[in-house]
Amino acid sequence: xxxxxxxxxxxxxxxxxxxxxxxxxxxxxxxxxxxxxxxxxxxxxxxxxxxxxxxxxxxxxxxxxxxxxx
Numbered sequence: 309x310x311x312x313x314x315x316x317x318x319x320x321x322x323x324x325x326x327x328x329x330x331x332x333x334x335x336x337x338x339x340x341x342x343x344x345x346x347x348x349x350x351x352x353x354x355x356x357x358x359x360x361x362x363x364x365x366x367x368x369x370x371x372x373x374x375x376x377x378x
Contacts (some may be wrong), residue, residue, distance in 0.1 A: 319367040321360055325365045
């Protein structure tokens with residue numbers, strides 16, 4: 309997995325819709341997936357209606373759902 313899109317070793321913050329696109333699913337489907345991650349998102353102080361996901365959350369979701377960021 310390439311992080312940050314430039315191979316710099318860091319994941320960037322992303323919109324939920326961008327991550328959904330990278331996963332090859334609709335934003336609605338991606339939101340459904342996130343329901344199973346509600347406890348994790350709360351632990352990272354990410355509100356349910358957040359549009360932007362912080363880098364550590366993006367990294368976790370990419371690993372969990374095998375999403376490659378280019």
